[in-house]
Every structure is written in structure tokens, then in C-alpha cells.
Amino acid sequence: MQKIVHIIGAGISGLAAAVRLANANYSVRLHEATQVAGGRCRSYFDAATNLTIDNGNHLLLSGNRAAVAYARAIGTEAGLVGPKRAQFPFVDLTTGQRWQLDLGDSRLPLWLFDEARRVPDTGLLDYLALLPLIWAGRSKLVGDAIRCEGTLYQRLVQPLLLAALNVDPPEGSAGLAGAVVRETLLAGGQACRPLIAREGLSAVLVEPAIKLLRDLGASIQFGHEVREFGMSGTSVGELKFGGDTVAIAPDDAVVMAVPPRPAASLLPGLKTPSKFRAIVNAHFRFDPPRDMPPITGVVGGTVEWLFAFPQRLSVTVSNADRLVELPREELAQTIWRDVCKAAGVQGELPPWQIVRERRATFEATPEQNALRPGASTAHKNLFLAGDWTDTGLPATIEGSVRSGARAADLVLARPQR
Numbered sequence: 001m002q003k004i005v006h007i008i009g010a011g012i013s014g015l016a017a018a019v020r021l022a023n024a025n026y027s028v029r030l031h032e033a034t035q036v037a038g039g040r041c042r043s044y045f046d047a048a049t050n051l052t053i054d055n056g057n058h059l060l061l062s063g064n065r066a067a068v069a070y071a072r073a074i075g076t077e078a079g080l081v082g083p084k085r086a087q088f089p090f091v092d093l094t095t096g097q098r099w100q101l102d103l104g105d106s107r108l109p110l111w112l113f114d115e116a117r118r119v120p121d122t123g124l125l126d127y128l129a130l131l132p133l134i135w136a137g138r139s140k141l142v143g144d145a146i147r148c149e150g151t152l153y154q155r156l157v158q159p160l161l162l163a164a165l166n167v168d169p170p171e172g173s174a175g176l177a178g179a180v181v182r183e184t185l186l187a188g189g190q191a192c193r194p195l196i197a198r199e200g201l202s203a204v205l206v207e208p209a210i211k212l213l214r215d216l217g218a219s220i221q222f223g224h225e226v227r228e229f230g231m232s233g234t235s236v237g238e239l240k241f242g243g244d245t246v247a248i249a250p251d252d253a254v255v256m257a258v259p260p261r262p263a264a265s266l267l268p269g270l271k272t273p274s275k276f277r278a279i280v281n282a283h284f285r286f287d288p289p290r291d292m293p294p295i296t297g298v299v300g301g302t303v304e305w306l307f308a309f310p311q312r313l314s315v316t317v318s319n320a321d322r323l324v325e326l327p328r329e330e331l332a333q334t335i336w337r338d339v340c341k342a343a344g345v346q347g348e349l350p351p352w353q354i355v356r357e358r359r360a361t362f363e364a365t366p367e368q369n370a371l372r373p374g375a376s377t378a379h380k381n382l383f384l385a386g387d388w389t390d391t392g393l394p395a396t397i398e399g400s401v402r403s404g405a406r407a408a409d410l411v412l413a414r415p416q417r
């Protein structure tokens with residue numbers, strides 16, 4: 001008989017677990033509280049710009065091996081597009097200076113030894129000074145591990161770690177920052193090619209997974225929020241939804257792939273991160289100049305990363321709690337001024353949309369990192385997934401996919417009665 005697994009939450013972590021288990025011949029029952037899949041990684045039609053936009057610009061790197069493998073498993077690896085070489089154009093809005101970081105296409109960080117490919121006005125020793133991040137312990141702050149000032153910091157380390165950790169880097173976890181540096185900068189250009197779901201997050205990372213799951217016979221229920229677990233000894237015996245209750249047989253498994261707050265309310269006593277940071281995205285309906293690179297790093301302004309999509313210029317600002325309460329029109333104007341300088345374009349404010357994700361990620365500080373649980377629980381048939389579980393990475397798609405895969409592996413490894 002086919003084994004049954006209930007997966008709660010159709011974000012990337014839940015989908016990754018579901019795809020792995022459906023491929024392993026499990027009967028997958030996916031329950032999603034909202035009417036759409038994707039969670040914090042999704043697309044929708046926006047009337048203000050008359051375009052389909054993503055809730056946030058999501059950048060993957062070619063070294064995000066679990067995320068790329070997930071895309072391959074759902075048949076959309078080709079939908080993650082990026083340049084052949086790991087090149088990152090940057091602009092400093094205060095000076096107007098432009099440069100390109102060229103990490104090349106090697107498996108080793110050979111770019112460090114070539115002055116022309118490094119950040120301008122930096123030397124090899126500046127990069128060697130980052131090494132303490134690599135072996136930093138979990139309780140250490142980035143600011144205690146490396147010097148958070150100087151040209152290399154301003155032009156590369158700060159933008160990279162701010163994007164990865166979603167906190168001001170000095171207050172971030174050096175352990176998490178070290179994992180990012182090990183898996184990207186230190187792994188050479190081949191691991192650093194920027195990849196974007198150009199056709200949209202849902203089209204590339206979400207809808208094909210739902211289709212594959214349906215093709216494999218999974219049941220997927222939207223608007224099906226788990227409100228409570230009924231316990232049976234040391235196992236979950238029931239999933240209680242608003243109207244209905246589903247019985248869980250002793251051999252059935254449950255993967256809870258919801259964010260920390262609902263996880264803590266479903267499982268009282270569960271330790272979870274409790275502090276979060278916002279990410280703000282701005283989208284402008286505007287045809288990018290033809291030669292504009294898909295991603296530009298921006299320093300010295302409000303904008304941090306500028307993305308060029310067909311018919312749209314789009315901006316990400318991380319650690320953005322300070323922007324969340326600002327009047328939207330004022331924010332759009334401020335960001336548009338930065339966009340004009342960075343993209344070298346002019347014009348009145350075009351149709352725009354601001355998306356403020358207040359709890360975009362958990363706060364990647366040592367204190368919050370220490371609150372992340374593993375995938376196993378005290379309940380024999382209940383496993384956890386989500387970017388906030390203890391993946392060793394900050395809250396990212398890569399971490400979500402790894403967490404889903406790990407929960408699925410634990411389900412597969414369960415001894416059968």
C-alpha cells in the first residue's frame with residue numbers, strides 16, 4: 001500500500017518535500033492555508049503596473065545546488081537564467097563610479113589574484129582579512145569577526161551580506177555569513193553566476209511543482225489551514241482544519257512547512273526565531289535600456305539591487321524596517337530617483353508598485369540563529385521544514401529547499417512497522 005504524507009504549507013520548503021516524496025511513491029496530501037502556492041516566493045498580477053510581478057526579486061546563485069536541483073526535478077532549470085560568467089556590475093550613486101566584479105567561471109576563487117577583476121582600489125590582503133568569517137562560531141557577530149569598514153566592505157561585503165542575511169552585517173551571525181562566503185565567493189565564479197526566474201517566480205518555481213505533484217497523484221487543497229494537531233501518544237493523530245478533521249494513521253507522516261509563528265502556535269513549546277526583518281521591493285513599468293545588465297548592485301543610495309525585466313525595472317531594499325511605515329508615494333519617488341541614476345534613464349515616475357514584506361526573513365543574528373530547531377520533533381511522525389529551521393544558511397530559497405529535502409529524507413528513513 002502507498003504510504004501517506006501530509007505536508008502543511010505550499011511554500012518552497014513544502015513543495016520541495018512534496019516533490020521528493022511524491023517521486024519516492026508516497027501519496028502526498030498538501031494543505032495550504034491561502035488560495036495560492038509559493039508562500040513568500042510567488043508572482044501575481046498587479047493592476048497598478050498592469051504586469052505580473054513577483055512579491056520580491058529573488059536572486060539565486062549557480063552554487064545554490066539544492067535550489068537548482070529542485071528546479072531540475074520540476075523541469076524548469078532552464079527557467080533560471082543568468083550570464084555565462086559571474087559578473088556583477090556595480091554603481092556608486094554618491095560618486096557616479098561604475099565597476100564590474102568579475103568572478104569568472106572557475107571552481108577556484110582565481111579572480112582574487114587578478115587586480116582587474118577585483119573590486120577597484122582593493123588588494124589581496126583585504127580579501128584575506130575576510131577569512132575569520134569562514135571558521136567563525138555560531139555565537140559570533142560579523143562585526144566581531146571582520147572589520148566592517150573600508151573600500152572592500154562598502155563595495156562588496158556589505159551588499160553581499162546585507163542581501164544574504166537581511167540585517168545590517170555587523171549585527172549578523174558570522175556563522176551564517178561564513179556559510180554564504182564559503183558557498184559563493186570562495187567556491188569560485190562557477191558557484192556565483194546570478195540566476196533569475198525571468199518568467200516569474202510562480203511560473204518557474206511554483207506552478208510546475210504543483211502540476212508535477214498533481215500528475216503524480218498528489219492531492220492539493222488550498223484554503224485548508226491546519227488549526228490544531230490532535231495528539232495520539234507520541235505521534236500526531238489528527239490534523240484539525242476549520243471545518244474538517246483528518247485522521248493520521250500511525251504509519252502516516254506529517255511535514256510542517258509553515259513559518260515560525262504558525263509553527264509555534266501549532267506546536268506549543270517549539271523553539272523558533274521570534275524576530276523578523278522586512279524587505280521592500282519597488283516595481284516600475286518602464287522598458288529597461290537595451291544594454292542594461294539583468295542585475296546591478298547599487299551602493300550609496302536607498303536602492304541596493306536593481307533588476308531589469310522585460311517592461312519593468314525592479315528594486316530590492318533589504319533590512320527595510322525603516323521604510324515600512326513611510327508613505328508609499330514618497331518611497332516610490334525616492335526609489336525612482338535612485339533608479340534613474342543607476343540605470344541612466346530619465347522621466348517622470350512611471351506606473352509603480354511597492355511591495356513591503358514585513359516578516360520577509362527571520363533576523364539572522366546569532367541570538368535568533370540559536371533558536372532554530374532541527375527537522376525532527378518529539379513527535380515520531382512529525383517533521384519540520386522551512387527556511388527558519390536549522391539549515392546552517394540564512395533564510396533563502398536554497399535553505400528552504402534543503403530543509404524540505406531533509407524533512408523528506410527523515411520521512412523516507414522512518415522504520416516501518
Ligand SMILES: Cc1cc2nc3c(=O)[nH]c(=O)nc-3n(C[C@H](O)[C@H](O)[C@H](O)COP(=O)(O)OP(=O)(O)OC[C@H]3O[C@@H](n4cnc5c(N)ncnc54)[C@H](O)[C@@H]3O)c2cc1C
Pocket residue numbers: 008009010011012013014031032033034036037038039040041055056057058059060224225226227257258259262279280281357359360361385386387388395396397398400
Ligand atoms: C521580499 C523577499 C525577497 C526575498 N529574496 C530572496 C532572494 O533574493 N533569494 C533567496 O534565496 N531568498 C529570498 N527570499 C527568501 C525566500 O523567499 C524564502 O526563504 C522562502 O520563500 C521561504 O519558503 P518557506 O517554504 O520556508 O516558507 P513560506 O514561503 O513562508 O511558506 C509557508 C507556507 O505555509 C503556509 N501556511 C502557514 N500556516 C499554515 C497552516 N496553518 N496551514 C497550512 N498552510 C499554512 C503559508 O501560507 C505559506 O504558503 C526573499 C523573501 C522575501 C519575502
